[in-house]
Amino acid sequence: QKEVEQDPGPLSVPEGAIVSLNCTYSNSAFQYFMWYRQYSRKGPELLMYTYSSGNKEDGRFTAQVDKSSKYISLFIRDSQPSDSATYLCAMKIGANSKLTFGKGITLSVRP
Amino acid sequence: GAGVSQSPSNKVTEKGKDVELRCDPISGHTALYWYRQSLGQGLEFLIYFQGNSAPDKSGLPSDRFSAERTGGSVSTLTIQRTQQEDSAVYLCASSLVGARNRLFNEQFFGPGTRLTVL
Numbered sequence: 001q002k003e004v005e006q007d008p009g010p011l012s013v014p015e016g017a018i019v020s021l022n023c024t025y026s027n028s029a030f031q032y033f034m035w036y037r038q039y040s041r042k043g044p045e046l047l048m049y050t051y052s053s054g055n056k057e058d059g060r061f062t063a064q065v066d067k068s069s070k071y072i073s074l075f076i077r078d079s080q081p082s083d084s085a086t087y088l089c090a091m092k093i094g095a096n097s098k099l100t101f102g103k104g105i106t107l108s109v110r111p
Numbered sequence: 112g113a114g115v116s117q118s119p120s121n122k123v124t125e126k127g128k129d130v131e132l133r134c135d136p137i138s139g140h141t142a143l144y145w146y147r148q149s150l151g152q153g154l155e156f157l158i159y160f161q162g163n164s165a166p167d168k169s170g171l172p173s174d175r176f177s178a179e180r181t182g183g184s185v186s187t188l189t190i191q192r193t194q195q196e197d198s199a200v201y202l203c204a205s206s207l208v209g210a211r212n213r214l215f216n217e218q219f220f221g222p223g224t225r226l227t228v229l
Contacts, residue, residue: 032215041222042222042223043115043202043204043220043221043222043223044154044202044220045220046217046218049215049217051215088153088154090154095208095215095216096142096161096206096208096216098144098156098159098167098170099144099146099154099156099204099218100156101146101153101154101155102153103152103153103154104153104154
């Protein structure tokens with residue numbers, strides 16, 4: 001079993017839909033939880049991060065972490081075609097630790 | 112300012128040849144990471160350099176893989192005797208390192224080198 005599991009998708013939704021992306025993990029030592037977005041032929045870019053449990057909101061994006069269930073989520077409201085990309089969850093133990101990624105899910109938002 | 116740069120952007124090589132991949136981190140970033148992204152395995156950690164400390168090589172898949180970082184800046188990842196399963200996108204990332212352990216240090220990724228082993 002991999003340390004971080006992510007539903008591989010792909011996922012296709014109509015413009016304006018609410019998107020829910022999820023990851024589970026097994027290592028209870030993870031303290032930092034991140035969502036990266038990756039466009040084709042580009043490197044991943046950080047979308048949001050959360051330290052420990054809780055929610056964090058940034059515009060149309062909300063990240064949730066439930067450490068008791070070892071479950072993290074990313075919600076995208078009012079999805080746009082420009083949100084079409086691969087979304088990767090990532091976690092790390094310490095501030096300077098290596099990142100452990102989920103496999104990523106490819107999202108397509110249809111106009 | 113300039114981001115992380117990697118070269119070459121694409122590399123096609125024959126099985127058994129050696130390849131070198133280069134990473135130029137963001138100026139002033141003392142931490143440098145190499146990752147590999149493949150269809151089957153997703154994005155996996157390879158090696159981590161931090162200042163003058165011994166690198167964390169725990170992610171290197173075999174002794175055919177090695178990396179060095181000269182002068183605390185540029186890094187080179189070398190793959191000897193390449194195999195077809197080495198075909199992947201090799202990504203480099205760099206970050207600042209904060210004095211307090213809880214400080215979040217974002218890793219900034221380069222565009223990657225796409226390696227194809229024929």
